[in-house]
Amino acid sequence: MEEDEKIIVESPGEEVGAIIYKQVISDVLSDLALGRVIEKVRVYVDVTEPVFIFVGLRHAGLASVHIKDFADLETGEYGKHQVLIKLNKEAYIPQLLEKLWERYGRGNIIHEERTLVAVDTPDYMDEVDILSEMVIDEKAGEIDDRIVDSMLRIIPEGFRVRYHQMTKEYILFVASEDAIKQEWKDRAQAILDKLIDGVSSNA
Amino acid sequence: MLEPMMYEGGVYKHNLLVELVEDLGGYILQKNIMQTEVIMIMLVPMKDTHLVEDMTKMLLGELTRAPLSGAEIAVVAPTLAYHHLPHLDCDLAEFLRRKGAKTNMVGLSRGVGSRICQINAYERDLINEHDLAVYIFGNFKHCIIESKPKLFEGIEIPIVVTGAPEIASDGVQNADVYVGNLGRVAHRMRKGDEMHAMDQMVAEVGKILDKLREDIGKDQQSVMPPRVKKEIEDQVPEIKQVLSPLPITLRLKGLKVKLDYDEFHEKIGEVSFVEGIKLKDIADIRRSNMKNFILVDIRPKSETGYVI
Numbered sequence: 001m002e003e004d005e006k007i008i009v010e011s012p013g014e015e016v017g018a019i020i021y022k023q024v025i026s027d028v029l030s031d032l033a034l035g036r037v038i039e040k041v042r043v044y045v046d047v048t049e050p051v052f053i054f055v056g057l058r059h060a061g062l063a064s065v066h067i068k069d070f071a072d073l074e075t076g077e078y079g080k081h082q083v084l085i086k087l088n089k090e091a092y093i094p095q096l097l098e099k100l101w102e103r104y105g106r107g108n109i110i111h112e113e114r115t116l117v118a119v120d121t122p123d124y125m126d127e128v129d130i131l132s133e134m135v136i137d138e139k140a141g142e143i144d145d146r147i148v149d150s151m152l153r154i155i156p157e158g159f160r161v162r163y164h165q166m167t168k169e170y171i172l173f174v175a176s177e178d179a180i181k182q183e184w185k186d187r188a189q190a191i192l193d194k195l196i197d198g199v200s201s202n203a
Numbered sequence: 204m205l206e207p208m209m210y211e212g213g214v215y216k217h218n219l220l221v222e223l224v225e226d227l228g229g230y231i232l233q234k235n236i237m238q239t240e241v242i243m244i245m246l247v248p249m250k251d252t253h254l255v256e257d258m259t260k261m262l263l264g265e266l267t268r269a270p271l272s273g274a275e276i277a278v279v280a281p282t283l284a285y286h287h288l289p290h291l292d293c294d295l296a297e298f299l300r301r302k303g304a305k306t307n308m309v310g311l312s313r314g315v316g317s318r319i320c321q322i323n324a325y326e327r328d329l330i331n332e333h334d335l336a337v338y339i340f341g342n343f344k345h346c347i348i349e350s351k352p353k354l355f356e357g358i359e360i361p362i363v364v365t366g367a368p369e370i371a372s373d374g375v376q377n378a379d380v381y382v383g384n385l386g387r388v389a390h391r392m393r394k395g396d397e398m399h400a401m402d403q404m405v406a407e408v409g410k411i412l413d414k415l416r417e418d419i420g421k422d423q424q425s426v427m428p429p430r431v432k433k434e435i436e437d438q439v440p441e442i443k444q445v446l447s448p449l450p451i452t453l454r455l456k457g458l459k460v461k462l463d464y465d466e467f468h469e470k471i472g473e474v475s476f477v478e479g480i481k482l483k484d485i486a487d488i489r490r491s492n493m494k495n496f497i498l499v500d501i502r503p504k505s506e507t508g509y510v511i
Contacts, residue, residue, distance in 0.1 A: 016368040017342035020386040024342075027389035047343040050317055153389070156341070157286040158316020177316050 205246035207272030212264020230429035269303025283310030317350035425485040
């Protein structure tokens with residue numbers, strides 16, 4: 001079934017170009033490790049216009065990582081104005097320290113044991129709650145950056161006038177050398193609608 | 204007649220080969236030593252090639268013909284952005300180098316797009332300093348046939364164009380040859396058909412260079428470029444201080460000396476031959492657009508009246 005194909009490139013009168021372009025897209029997506037992030041890709045290129053339309057459906061992204069996901073928090077011993085962060089996973093220590101230093105200053109962060117970080121702060125009662133909700137690693141943001149990077153690599157280099165939409169569900173890119181026409185945007189929207197319909201009817 | 208050849212082997216005792224080639228009246232054009240490996244491109248008198256082959260066998264090296272030796276080729280890309288590099292452009296340049304050519308990669312400042320692509324005077328002059336230009340284009344036939352020939356304006360050297368679609372080899376206006384199956388890709392060229400396409404490209408380049416050599420042969424150069432190279436190396440000691448991989452680059456019509464023009468062009472002109480002739484008598488010495496280097500264009504016999 002054509003609808004099931006992951007990448008389809010359509011280019012009137014340029015069959016060879018379309019085949020090679022499909023290869024370029026799959027190379028770029030795999031280079032940037034986006035193969036599992038982007039579910040389906042539909043591309044329409046017409047070099048006589050010239051216009052390049054890219055529509056991609058995204059998988060639901062990974063959730064952000066909060067401190068409470070990998071650590072237990074409590075207030076320090078009696079008489080000490082401290083929050084203690086007991087780490088269950090060491091993977092996020094660099095990002096965690098970076099964020100803590102930024103918020104409390106280096107002098108107030110005591111990291112003497114590998115899995116224990118103490119934060120000196122006068123408002124330790126409130127800070128315990130604020131800290132447990134703190135976002136340490138934002139996977140979605142990083143993936144967004146990579147998607148934008150992949151777009152810039154995929155579209156022909158000379159097409160510098162661009163129109164784009166990017167949401168958690170899809171990416172839509174229209175690029176050309178000339179001012180973007182409404183009909184191209186409409187065509188992109190139609191491709192997107194068809195793609196979304198196809199996926200929801202399959203589900 | 205001299206035969207261009209490439210030797211690949213170990214560093215150990217490779218000097219024996221260098222001495223043999225020089226004794227036979229040949230020339231070492233390029234010698235690259237990489238750790239324990241050495242790659243040499245040389246010109247060997249045709250009737251003595253068997254001696255070089257025997258020596259290569261003794262040294263356990265490998266000898267191949269390098270048909271593009273002595274030519275400087277411009278590999279022209281619309282820009283030097285990641286859309287073109289490193290794959291395809293570098294792969295093609297590497298392929299040309301393996302056959303003995305000296306390649307320079309030229310990235311145009313505004314070569315992208317179909318309607319908006321353009322080439323400026325400096326780039327044009329730079330490309331014209333080479334013996335041949337290989338233009339690397341993309342995946343769309345319309346683009347290659349209709350838009351990109353703008354980039355050939357004012358180019359006086361032969362042009363080879365590569366791209367993905369199937370177009371007749373003379374199908375691109377103002378270009379000498381078109382080679383297909385080499386479009387814009389984002390992976391290293393290593394599959395069978397890709398290698399085949401690159402071989403084909405090299406073959407086409409070789410054909411054009413052979414024709415150019417033939418044309419030059421009809422009105423012989425007053426002196427052979429490799430001989431000038433040898434004399435410059437012997438008489439201008441500063442060339443040994445140059446760190447470029449190829450301080451003196453051979454071109455079909457002469458050579459490029461990688462020394463500052465203002466400081467050294469007179470000294471290069473004074474280089475003399477045993478026949479009592481100076482280089483400036485038989486060659487035009489001019490400024491290169493590339494980093495102020497010196498270009499030497501050797502005049503043909505019809506202008507000077509003699510061959511040395």
